[in-house]
Amino acid sequence: MPITKEELEKAMREWFVAWDNNEIQAITIMVDKVGFGYRDAAWRDRTENEYTATLERFFSQMEYFRVELEDLQTSVEGEIGLAWGVFIEDFQEKGRPPERARVRFSSTLLKESRGWQTLLFHRDIQPFEADGTYPRELNLPPG
Numbered sequence: 441m442p443i444t445k446e447e448l449e450k451a452m453r454e455w456f457v458a459w460d461n462n463e464i465q466a467i468t469i470m471v472d473k474v475g476f477g478y479r480d481a482a483w484r485d486r487t488e489n490e491y492t493a494t495l496e497r498f499f500s501q502m503e504y505f506r507v508e509l510e511d512l513q514t515s516v517e518g519e520i521g522l523a524w525g526v527f528i529e530d531f532q533e534k535g536r537p538p539e540r541a542r543v544r545f546s547s548t549l550l551k552e553s554r555g556w557q558t559l560l561f562h563r564d565i566q567p568f569e570a571d572g573t574y575p576r577e578l579n580l581p582p583g
Contacts, residue, residue: 443551445514448521451556452512452547456527459507464495470549470556503532510542521549521556541565544572 451470458466468491499505511525524546532538548560568574 443516443519443521445516445521447551448514448516448523448549448556449512451549452514452523453509455556456507456509459505462499462505464492464499467495468492469554470558474560501533503534505529505531519550520559521551523547523549544568 455467455470468488506529508528508530509525510528513524515522525544527543527545529541529543530538531541543563543565545561545563547558547562549556549558551557566574567578
């Protein structure tokens, strides 16, 4: 059954709402299978049960955790969906000061019988300019 950009956008928006509401069961429906980002390796390449345990630990360590989708783009190529954009995390780990992260993300997704599954994800919070480029002072000279 063909998928549409709008269907993927709706699913991604619902997934971000689940994160904002700390709804572990709803988050794990779109389990991140493999990827990389700014959190430690426990977030990557794990089973759904391991992912659920990681989420439970994560939320239990937080005073609060909120996420707001700032920009979302989608594209569909056959049965594969692509989503990318920017979201803002506002959170406070217990015993630490509040933090705010502006996160760029991309996800490659496949719709299966139980719903959308993330095949590959990427997230980064490195500093970047308003136009999306990295500040030149972060670049190392050749050699």
